[in-house]
């Protein structure tokens with residue numbers, strides 16, 4: 466096959482002084498940070514949907530993307546060819562992983578049988594390309610939101626046949642992910658939500674969503690798929706309210722329906738901000754529950770209220786992400802997955818390289834900065850000191866659960882007034898972080 470990117474060779478690491486836009490300034494796969502390679506800390510992944518399927522259209526105009534390898538048809542041959550192009554791209558970039566929806570890689574047919582056949586034909590190529598390049602599948606997923614049948618949702622559709630269709634589709638997507646040695650599988654609730662409560666039985670829909678996930682857990686066991694399941698929070702878009710709205714809502718749902726042992730969270734930056742949280746907040750919520758799984762690395766635009774899915778370039782953001790991830794011991798099964806798209810104005814193939822290089826360098830810098838902050842130790846020491854009243858005396862007893870309200874009353878009556886508070890020193894800590902950025 467002829468090259469889709471003939472002018473571009475493997476993206477080299479050239480260091481911070483380099484002026485070459487097609488080189489890494491900070492990401493060096495083999496560089497050790499706290500004894501682990503950058504490759505291992507970051508586990509970068511390229512998404513098929515934005516990078517190879519997004520035509521860069523918007524509600525006001527047609528797509529602008531120039532993708533010479535696409536012949537404009539929805540044929541299986543075109544899809545197979547595109548798969549080879551995708552691997553050429555990922556290989557030249559040097560990312561170790563990719564992720565896809567079933568319908569990104571192969572065209573939907575007139576029937577489920579035909580769709581499955583199309584998928585098999587492309588999976589054959591994906592498998593061969595994985596073998597050729599050593600690139601692995603971070604996670605697979607099913608597109609349960611694009612086809613008109615999913616207008617009312619999939620697992621939460623009011624139409625039981627649609628639930629059944631979605632189940633059949635996920636069954637196949639799980640089989641394919643398993644066949645490709647996928648390390649995980651993501652459930653993002655596409656249209657699992659509502660547009661108006663006047664037509665919605667929320668309790669029933671939530672029960673159905675949980676039933677669906679239990680069926681997936683059962684099937685996973687049946688086929689011996691060992692990959693990690695993830696649920697991906699997002700508060701709105703396309704529905705007015707998505708049931709998996711943020712990390713805390715997802716965790717509550719998983720606990721309520723006895724699914725907490727089976728799914729971790731796949732957190733996306735732009736979804737966190739749509740929910741009114743920072744990404745750091747979502748990471749901390751997930752980590753506290755032992756459910757930090759993977760991240761969809763992107764960023765929104767503070768001025769816009771929708772999911773712009775931009776490539777992450779803000780070093781402050783990536784530093785926050787890496788501090789939380791490193792504190793949690795790193796991503797084990799998950800990765801830093803660029804669920805991001807180039808802007809409509811960045812329509813040339815080379816822009817795909819610039820975008821990913823920028824995202825990878827931003828995270829590599831975040832990693833190095835976070836490691837330096839950890840090595841310095843002042844931040845950690847401050848936080849530890851701030852809670853030191855719980856390390857002994859009454860605080861230690863509270864944490865150990867050996868005192869009740871009566872004991873607390875006796876303690877305070879004897880003491881008279883609580884010990885004076887100390888300053889939270891927010892500004893000093895913000896300055897401290899800026900020493901490293």
Ligand code: XLS
Nearest residue numbers: 606653697733761772804
């Ligand atoms: C959409 C989601 C989606 C998931 C995978 O907003 O981010 O792309 O990551 O279905």
Ligand code: NI
Nearest residue numbers: 697733761804
């Ligand atoms: Ni995502």
Ligand code: NI
Nearest residue numbers: 733735772774
């Ligand atoms: Ni998004």
